Amino acid sequence: MKISTKGRYGLTIMMELAARFGEGPTSLKSIAEKHQLSEHYLEQLVAPLRNAGLVKSIRGAYGGYILSKNAEEITAGEVIRVLEGPISPVDFTEEDDPAKRDLWIRIRDSIAEVLDSTTLASLISYQEEGKRDSYMFYI
Template structure:
């Protein structure tokens, strides 16, 4: 499965709201400016997130958006499913021969495990300590 800009930018919106959780509403304009994204495009993405209860809108001059729940209770999987649909590496998995079907199901389950075990709090508080790029080569 390939995550489109809908999923990527949706995660960006949600991470920004998680970083500002408890500080009051955040405008899409601020999120767009901070991340160099189109405010118009973010407006299209916020509606399904709001309909799913992942965000709440606050009206008024100082309005904007807040998370619909605590950052520890919202997962990357919740967001991706709302914006991208079901998580599946291939379509028509039911029609595959058993060996390939088993492979696709294992891949699907592994992706689901990562997305469903990663919370917004994890993403918002992530710091790159260089551990992911920990390979050192000596010649």
């Protein structure tokens, strides 16, 4: 399974909203500019996230988007499934060789376990730790 730009950019949107949680609405324009992405493309991605109840839109001059629940309650798996569909490395049928089918099921379940155990809060925490603990090189 290859995660497309839909899933990757969708996680970018959600991580930005999580990082700014409690600060009020965030515009897609600011996210697009920060990450050098197309605002129009982000608009296409935020619609299914809103329909799935993961984000709320706020109208008006100072409007934008906010998470509909805490970052600890939203997993990467939810975001990926909304934007990419079911998680599966390959399409398989009951007629497939049982050994191969078992392999595909174990791979699918492992990917799902990682995505479903990774919250937006943990992604933000990891991102912030990476910025603080950057390496110092001396020549």
